[in-house]
Amino acid sequence: MGLVPTLALASGSLSWPRIDRMQQIILAINAGSSSIKFQAFAERAGDLERRVVGLLEGICSQPRLIIRNGAGETLAEQIFAPETIASVEAAQEIVGDWLEGPSGSAAMGGPLIAIGHRVVHGGADFAGPVRIDDRVLARITALTPLAPLHQPKNLAPILAWQRRRPDLAQIACFDTAFHRGHGDLADRFAIPDALYREGVRRYGFHGLSYEYIAQLLPDLAPAVAQGRIIVAHLGNGCSLCALKVGRSIDSTMSFTALDGIPMGTRPGAIDPGVVLYLMREKGMDAASIEHFLYHQCGLKGLSGISNDVRVLEASSDPMARLALDHFVYRITKGIGALAAVLGGLDALVFTAGIGENAADVRRRIVDSSGWLGLAIDETANKARQFDISARLEGPRVLMIPTDEELMIARHTLRILATV
Numbered sequence: 370m371g372l373v374p375t376l377a378l379a380s381g382s383l384s385w386p387r388i389d390r391m392q393q394i395i396l397a398i399n400a401g402s403s404s405i406k407f408q409a410f411a412e413r414a415g416d417l418e419r420r421v422v423g424l425l426e427g428i429c430s431q432p433r434l435i436i437r438n439g440a441g442e443t444l445a446e447q448i449f450a451p452e453t454i455a456s457v458e459a460a461q462e463i464v465g466d467w468l469e470g471p472s473g474s475a476a477m478g479g480p481l482i483a484i485g486h487r488v489v490h491g492g493a494d495f496a497g498p499v500r501i502d503d504r505v506l507a508r509i510t511a512l513t514p515l516a517p518l519h520q521p522k523n524l525a526p527i528l529a530w531q532r533r534r535p536d537l538a539q540i541a542c543f544d545t546a547f548h549r550g551h552g553d554l555a556d557r558f559a560i561p562d563a564l565y566r567e568g569v570r571r572y573g574f575h576g577l578s579y580e581y582i583a584q585l586l587p588d589l590a591p592a593v594a595q596g597r598i599i600v601a602h603l604g605n606g607c608s609l610c611a612l613k614v615g616r617s618i619d620s621t622m623s624f625t626a627l628d629g630i631p632m633g634t635r636p637g638a639i640d641p642g643v644v645l646y647l648m649r650e651k652g653m654d655a656a657s658i659e660h661f662l663y664h665q666c667g668l669k670g671l672s673g674i675s676n677d678v679r680v681l682e683a684s685s686d687p688m689a690r691l692a693l694d695h696f697v698y699r700i701t702k703g704i705g706a707l708a709a710v711l712g713g714l715d716a717l718v719f720t721a722g723i724g725e726n727a728a729d730v731r732r733r734i735v736d737s738s739g740w741l742g743l744a745i746d747e748t749a750n751k752a753r754q755f756d757i758s759a760r761l762e763g764p765r766v767l768m769i770p771t772d773e774e775l776m777i778a779r780h781t782l783r784i785l786a787t788v
Contacts, residue, residue: 392479394420396468397777399487400522401605403428405460408774409468409477417778421468421476425460434463438476445472457522461529469533483538485781486527487577487773489519489626491543493568498546498780501527501539509541515625518663540781547576547583548610548617555619555710571628573620575602575721577773579610582718584776585769586615589755593765596715599707601700602771603730604721605633605676609700611707619710621703627662630699633676636666637699668692678727697730701737714741716765725770731757735766 392411399406405428409421419439427433432454436445445467454460467473468481485498490512499505506527513520527539556570579600586594598612607630608622621629621637631637639662647653653661669676672692674684681689708714717738719731728751735745744759745766758766 394477394479394481395778395781396481396484397486397774397781398484398526399773399777400457400461400526402518402522403430405457405464405526406774407464407468408778409481410775410778411477411479412782417775417782419775420478421473423464423467425454425464428457428460429455432460434467436467436476444476457525458529461526465529465533481534481537483540483781483785484526484530485540485542485777486523487544487777488523488541489544489574490516490572491541491545492572493570495541495543496546496549498540498542498784500784501541505541517659519626538785540777540784542577542777542780544574544576545572547580548573548620550616551618551620558624569624571620571623573608573610573617574622574626575606575608575610575620576617577776578602578720578771579612579617579620581772581776582720582769583612583615583617586718589769590716590765590767593716597708597711597713598716598718599704599711599714600718600720601704601724601734602721603700603719603724603727606635607632607637607700607721607723609703609707611711613711619707621707630703631671631696632667634664634667634669636662636670668696671695678723678730682727682729693730697733697737700734704734704738704741708741714743714764716767717741717743718767718769720769720771725753725768728753731766731768 395410395412397408397410404424404426407423408419410417411420421436421438423434423436425432425434430451432449432451434445434447434449435443437443454463468477488509492512492515494508509520510524530537530539551571551573557565558569558571560569579602582600586598595614600610600612602608602610606626608620609630610617611619623629627635629637644658647658647661667676668678668681672681672686672688674686674689675681678693681693704717717735719725723730732745732747732750735743742763743766746757746759749757753768755767755769756765757768
């Protein structure tokens with residue numbers, strides 16, 4: 370939920386009709402491959418007030434819904450039979466029914482006027498959030514081959530809410546947009562220019578998370594906020610982003626969400642020759658290779674056990690240890706590469722599920738990156754404090770919970786203000 374309950378907006382940035390201004394509700398939806406995260410915010414006097422925080426996880430396996438109010442009090446909790454919620458579409462219907470039912474309406478405290486959605490891939494078309502119409506929807510759908518694991522899951526709630534509430538404004542917020550200011554050197558592959566002009570380029574992902582961190586840093590760490598920062602977004606999907614003066618200048622992810630550092634079920638950077646080998650020697654077609662790279666690699670593939678760091682840390686199996694060692698090694702290598710791009714380092718920031726909760730992973734990464742001047746305070750690290758640096762001088766080591774839903778809500782408000 371982030372470090373702050375509200376996010377101040379620029380004075381005078383909104384120009385809405387006076388329909389009980391203090392009760393207008395924005396819904397932010399962050400749909401993944403096996404979960405839907407959602408939050409409802411009320412706009413009050415230039416702030417976003419969190420009213421509802423929900424998660425429906427375990428889609429297709431062991432679906433579980435938990436909903437809390439802005440104070441963290443549980444409003445609903447239910448476990449479903451796997452066959453009951455076998456798709457993101459079915460999950461969205463459960464979420465929609467609750468939000469529009471008596472309990473959801475009471476918790477939100479006002480009418481729902483717009484929905485903001487996380488959309489993983491914006492391609493070359495979208496450099497910022499946009500209101501969704503038929504033309505935008507078609508362009509988002511056409512990008513599905515670039516994010517086959519995520520794009521259909523992002524589209525499902527959009528289509529579900531179109532059917533349920535065609536009167537509501539829906540806003541697409543793209544994970545690639547924050548990286549669109551990259552320079553030509555960072556953006557290109559060493560391939561013919563014609564392919565670059567067709568859109569075969571390095572896009573970068575997790576942009577909503579990185580944008581949220583970049584906006585918080587001036588308040589939380591003003592001494593380094595405008596400096597050279599690497600943010601490690603470590604969850605089931607993982608990437609690193611190099612920030613300079615609060616802007617993304619490079620990222621480990623590129624054309625698709627497969628590149629970069631290893632992830633829960635994705636390998637990260639891999640020699641393209643491996644793909645050719647799988648085609649020629651193993652007889653795998655494009656669909657089989659796609660499934661392999663998105664679902665059978667990463668921590669899960671290397672360990673043969675699980676994509677969950679908690680499971681691997683608790684295991685005595687040597688392959689579990691190898692998977693974690695490899696994970697730390699590749700992240701350390703990526704930090705070194707981005708530090709070279711930045712010309713030094715003023716802070717390393719950990720965020721997302723693993724980055725926020727896996728203290729030992731944080732420690733090992735910092736220890737391996739000690740040559741950059743990084744050092745971790747183990748007591749502060751285990752206590753999940755904001756500044757976990759061991760030294761008063763040199764680069765800072767920070768842990769900041771991300772809040773993509775809050776970023777989506779803010780973008781949604783800004784788009785509404787222009788309509």
